[in-house]
Amino acid sequence: MTTSTARVLALLEILQGGGTRTVPDLAARLGVDERTVRRYAGHLLELGVPVESVRGRYGGYRLAPGYRMPPLMLTDEEALAVLLGLLAARRTGLVPASAAAGESAAAKLRRVLPKPLGRRLSALLDTADFTAPARSGTAPGTDILLGLAEAALHRHPVEITYTDRQGRVSDRTVLPYGLVAHSGRWYLTAADPGAGDGETRTFRLDRIAAMTVRPGSFDVPQAFDPVAAVQDGLARTPWTHDVSLRVRADVRHIRTHLPAHLATVSALPDTDTDTDTDTDTEGQTGWARVRIRAERLEWIPSVLAALDRPFVIERPTELRTLVRALADRLHEHASAD
Template identity: 50%
Template sequence: MARPTARVLTLLELLQSGGTRTSAELAERLNVDGRTVRRYVEHLRDLGIPVDSVRGRYGGYRLARHYRMPPLMLTDEEALAVVWGLLLTGRPGSGPASIGDVEAATSKVRRVLPPALARQIDAVVETVNFTGGRIGEAERTGGGEEASARVLLGLAQAARDRRPIAFDYLPRHGPARSRTVHPHGIVAVHGLLYLTGHDVGRQAERTFRLDRIAGLRLLEGTFEVPDDLNPVQRVVGPLGAGPGRHEVSVLVDAEAVQVRALFPETLASVEPVAGVAGNGRWLRIFVRAERLEWVAGRLAALDRPFVIEQPKALHGVVAALGQKLIAAAIVDPGGDSS
């Protein structure tokens, strides 16, 4: 059963559609009696919404002539938060609402926003791609504390309109550097937001974390989009399921910063694990890899205790790599073994 507040809002929506609505018609649409309709009308009037009573045989209620609802008074960040929540709710298996309900709610929010902000929100809806899997904290909040909502709004609009941009980018190591990019899309994956695009200075496709972007500037002109554009595949890479890819899960006794140096966010998910014997800080690394040899090499480079959970074939690959390393260590460069 609908709550009274929901029915009052439904009454307002009916009146906003224009014309005069009879009390009987409104009572039927709201599934209440005529007396309750009058009470709801008074609620709207108490909120400062001018509802006129029309007398006569075809009388009823209508909004005062020339009255228009003011735009929804939300800041850019608040509007993005509302739509971001709706987008997450529309993901398969993430909530009770259907995709149709989410699209309808998003459309209603968009209609009452100021035009300029509505266009930016449209750009977010059109350009941001959500990958499957667990929703990370940054996805729930629209990019995390470090990612600016204004950066996301600006990047989304530039990607949709095919406008080149410039910004300062702070890499993992070293000072911030200025980049000029043709933005292709934005992808939310494993709790982080990424921009994909063509780096003009390096003449190559690149991926950038949004929380490391500052000083966003829109440049003149437009650019052509590649025919094979696929921002999700560009970002997800080996994380995405696909034919011939091995699902690898390994427990590692190491600091997160050590693991991330060899298994970056775009390649693997890394989560803490409780209940493992010993006093170490165990982490679970999950990655989908085309070659198990690549995983074995990374584990060897990490040089920390690890336990293979899956697949069983990785045990043999790691053992084979170990034998190669031992053999290489005992062979003298001059040809004589020690």
């Protein structure tokens, strides 16, 4: 917990003692100046705590009559689940508005827990570490995320102001099918009737500047899978390099190394293979076409080596050079004494 967060909570604790507290008194008790006290009071108001400002010679701050944070009755397992959930959301970059929201929520929870349980949970959070690095994904605005969720649930069209990856801003009305969290970002999968091609679109929520629910309703296509749609949309996003490969392996094996958000994979009929180089022997696995769109090619040769299956590079030619270079380095390393 940051020092400022701790002091904001300390201010709340003082005010819950009842009565009106003068600004100089609060400043002295918190060890800050009077301007900072006013800022902390503003933070409490933003969090929904009804802090009242009392004017006059003996004025200051007080809580609205009858307000007090209710006791939180959680078992050890429930408290652990909530705190770890908040921590996981913050580390994956998916907390709306800012990481401070998750930190503030965790601080509130720890404050109202019984002291023995609070000490044990604090010990866990202070000593635990993670093998997966924290992601710095850009979280969307809270109103955007919750508004789109309601629109998708009740199947209402929404008008959004969207900035695409080229920086172009447009206003469009879309039909929200579902929300997907992926790799530290939130995505909306939706139909875009204005595009006129009938294709499902994927929108990054952090690029949506505004949204307005419109009247009307729509039906989601039967058996529509938002996760699959987002992964397929990301795999088809145009990048610097358009890689096309044929790999002698089944789709399941290829997917263990190239998940859906990195590549599209489809089995090829026997007639699509080049008989001069791709002749199958009886009982041997057929071929699959792999399409990858990437900004850089350097990571692909090692993935192809990990597949441990025959492959043919259709394009680009630069990838062939990188694969040969990796093969030469591996041969050199294997031959070293």
